[in-house]
Amino acid sequence: xxxxxxxxxxxxxxxxxQLRAVRGIDLEVAAGETLCLVGxxxxxxxxxxxxxxQLLPRNAKLSAQTVRLGETELTKLPERKMSALRGxxxxxIFQEPMTALNPVFTIGDQLRSVYRRHTGxxxxxxxxxxxxxxxxxxxxxxxxRLGQFPHQLSGGLRQRVLIAMALMCEPEMIICDEPTxxxxxxxxxxxxxxxxxxxxxRKMGMIFITHDLGVVARITDRVAVMYAGRxxxxxxxxxxxxxxxxxxxxxxxxxxxxxxxxxxxxARLASIPGNVPAFHREDQRCPFLSxxxxxxxxxxxxAPPKRTRHGDQYVFCHLPLEEQEVQPA
Amino acid sequence: MTTPIIExxxxxxxxxxxxGLIGRARPLRALHDVSLSIGEGEILGVVGxxxxxxxxxxxxxxxxxxxxxxxxxxxxxxIASYPRRERALAVQPVFxxxxxxxxxxxxxxDLIALPLHIHSIGPKHERQQKVAxxxxxxxxxxxxxxxxxxxxxxxxxxxxxxxxxLVAGPRLVICDEPTxxxxxxVQAQILNLLLDLxxxxxxxxLFISHNLSVIEYMTDRxxxxxxxxxxxxxxxxxxxxxxxxxxxxxxxxAVFTPDDENGVPDLGLRGNFPNAMDIPSGCVFHPRCPVARxxxxxxxxxxxxxxxSDHRSACLFPLxxxxxxxxxxxxxxxxxx
Numbered sequence: 001x002x003x004x005x006x007x008x009x010x011x012x013x014x015x016x017x018q019l020r021a022v023r024g025i026d027l028e029v030a031a032g033e034t035l036c037l038v039g040x041x042x043x044x045x046x047x048x049x050x051x052x053x054q055l056l057p058r059n060a061k062l063s064a065q066t067v068r069l070g071e072t073e074l075t076k077l078p079e080r081k082m083s084a085l086r087g088x089x090x091x092x093i094f095q096e097p098m099t100a101l102n103p104v105f106t107i108g109d110q111l112r113s114v115y116r117r118h119t120g121x122x123x124x125x126x127x128x129x130x131x132x133x134x135x136x137x138x139x140x141x142x143x144x145r146l147g148q149f150p151h152q153l154s155g156g157l158r159q160r161v162l163i164a165m166a167l168m169c170e171p172e173m174i175i176c177d178e179p180t181x182x183x184x185x186x187x188x189x190x191x192x193x194x195x196x197x198x199x200x201x202r203k204m205g206m207i208f209i210t211h212d213l214g215v216v217a218r219i220t221d222r223v224a225v226m227y228a229g230r231x232x233x234x235x236x237x238x239x240x241x242x243x244x245x246x247x248x249x250x251x252x253x254x255x256x257x258x259x260x261x262x263x264x265x266x267a268r269l270a271s272i273p274g275n276v277p278a279f280h281r282e283d284q285r286c287p288f289l290s291x292x293x294x295x296x297x298x299x300x301x302x303a304p305p306k307r308t309r310h311g312d313q314y315v316f317c318h319l320p321l322e323e324q325e326v327q328p329a
Numbered sequence: 330m331t332t333p334i335i336e337x338x339x340x341x342x343x344x345x346x347x348x349g350l351i352g353r354a355r356p357l358r359a360l361h362d363v364s365l366s367i368g369e370g371e372i373l374g375v376v377g378x379x380x381x382x383x384x385x386x387x388x389x390x391x392x393x394x395x396x397x398x399x400x401x402x403x404x405x406x407x408i409a410s411y412p413r414r415e416r417a418l419a420v421q422p423v424f425x426x427x428x429x430x431x432x433x434x435x436x437x438x439d440l441i442a443l444p445l446h447i448h449s450i451g452p453k454h455e456r457q458q459k460v461a462x463x464x465x466x467x468x469x470x471x472x473x474x475x476x477x478x479x480x481x482x483x484x485x486x487x488x489x490x491x492x493x494x495l496v497a498g499p500r501l502v503i504c505d506e507p508t509x510x511x512x513x514x515v516q517a518q519i520l521n522l523l524l525d526l527x528x529x530x531x532x533x534x535l536f537i538s539h540n541l542s543v544i545e546y547m548t549d550r551x552x553x554x555x556x557x558x559x560x561x562x563x564x565x566x567x568x569x570x571x572x573x574x575x576x577x578x579x580x581x582x583a584v585f586t587p588d589d590e591n592g593v594p595d596l597g598l599r600g601n602f603p604n605a606m607d608i609p610s611g612c613v614f615h616p617r618c619p620v621a622r623x624x625x626x627x628x629x630x631x632x633x634x635x636x637x638s639d640h641r642s643a644c645l646f647p648l649x650x651x652x653x654x655x656x657x658x659x660x661x662x663x664x665x666x
Contacts, residue, residue, distance in 0.1 A: 040515075184539060185580065185584060186378060186580065187378075192593040193595065196593060211513065213513070213586075214589075217587050217588070217589055218589070255516065256513060257520065257546035258542065269520055269521055269546070271517035271521060272514040275515075276512075
């Protein structure tokens with residue numbers, strides 16, 4: 001396994017209490033594989049990403065049994081060594097390219113500095129590398145673009161620059177936090193293709209964070225569904241999307257607007273009543289308890305067991321959905 | 330046919346944009362010859378990407394902006410002739426950011442009651458009843474009425490915005506990306522709510538979204554906009570079944586649903602994202618169009634009807650054209666070709 005995470009916790013101070021943003025998750029990503037972390041706002045998906053990069057806010061607390069990248073255990077790594085890995089072995093792409101780029105430096109300054117810092121290359125080598133990588137993400141006139149400032153580029157071009165920056169040192173692992181959410185749909189499709197191409201060429205491991213199940217269906221090998229700081233279901237793409245085992249996963253899939261079915265005039269979207277809860281105290285019970293349409297007595301008392309379906313799809317639920325129960329997609 | 334609730338004819342809007350401190354003002358044509366009408370209880374969708382003019386259109390229909398050319402008729406009368414309050418009573422907005430559009434220092438109850446207060450509708454106890462009734466309808470718990478907007482979730486805030494828009498009984502609601510900032514499960518609640526309210530109050534709606542799935546689910550008729558122009562319009566069902574404009578086809582292909590696991594498609598788009606300051610000659614879409622031909626750079630196609638229905642598109646070489654309707658050379662190409 002390229003990346004292995006065991007029992008990751010992140011807590012953040014929140015109005016005098018401790019908000020448990022991530023509550024004990026396990027993840028694995030192989031080289032060349034894509035894992036989508038999917039969930040709604042506040043589910044802890046972005047905090048998970050920042051924890052893997054060791055870029056959590058200063059006041060956040062991280063604990064984990066293991067966060068291992070290749071041969072390196074990241075949890076015990078001093079910041080000096082971590083910053084030597086960041087951008088070289090593991091890179092991250094953020095949602096908002098405007099805030100992730102420094103407005104007072106040119107694109108070229110920012111691309112070259114990443115490369116020179118990690119490789120000790122001189123300016124000419126860094127320039128050549130920047131042009132090469134920018135062209136590989138579909139930017140025309142790369143040499144001209146390098147002299148421009150972030151505000152002179154459109155959102156889609158800025159996101160390509162960020163992808164290029166993440167790829168400068170050929171990392172083994174890339175973490176993308178909603179990289180296309182702020183973009184128009186046609187630009188989103190282009191950016192996703194560029195990302196997947198870059199991954200295929202380099203056999204990078206990828207964690208892709210999104211709330212968009214449509215994007216999940218198009219790009220991922222496996223999916224982890226997060227809810228209130230926990231992974232409630234994880235498995236291969238087709239298994240999870242077509243045969244969800246957790247009631248939350250099914251609710252989420254049912255919430256996605258689709259054309260109205262002629263035979264069921266007035267059919268409504270399946271929505272999930274209520275809102276995502278926040279956890280300040282340790283609570284081993286199912287996080288979806290308060291909104292679950294299938295809640296039973298045992299759910300209010302005991303932690304949901306981890307159950308397996310077909311060996312590689314896991315669900316944390318007392319009463320997982322039966323396969324035949326699921327309406328055909 | 331009865332008078333539509335709202336009708337717009339030939340709307341063109343040009344902003345003057347100054348770049349830099351000493352730059353000269355340059356014209357930005359945000360809308361070009363846009364016409365529409367919405368009947369009672371009807372939902373018209375507007376879909377398009379950044380810079381297509383959809384928000385300018387919303388502002389004009391709300392009377393917040395006077396178009397450079399063209400006119401808007403509200404129940405048959407020019408909207409410009411309405412006193413401000415009367416216009417606000419008839420047309421109400423629901424915006425994307427439910428937080429930015431709610432005064433943070435007011436209670437939810439006062440926010441919802443504000444239109445009643447402004448229009449001096451009913452005595453106080455009657456207003457309170459109306460507020461309570463609409464709060465029930467939009468699914469706001471009673472205890473939320475005493476709260477401030479900052480104490481509510483995003484979905485609840487959007488319910489407040491919808492309650493406020495509906496409380497004084499408008500004829501038309503303009504929804505500008507009302508669910509774009511919400512999580513999918515909450516989006517589903519709000520979309521269901523809007524459809525329920527439409528059925529109950531026969532309100533006409535203009536529903537603006539960049540999300541084609543939402544448009545398909547919510548609307549009766551739709552318009553596709555690109556760089557200020559309407560490039561396709563028609564019944565939502567027909568437009569989806571057989572998009573006529575290549576841009577509509579591209580948009581349709583760019584919408585991903587959980588049921589489709591066929592990888593990321595190549596949309597065949599050429600060039601860079603369009604710039605509203607620099608509108609291309611001929612068909613505005615031609616520099617990016619996957620099936621453009623030489624003529625497309627010089628001739629601007631007008632919005633024309635296809636077949637018997639009211640399905641129209643502005644393309645010299647429309648896709649899925651019924652036989653013999655327009656051109657000798659039937660458009661065989663699909664956008665991925």
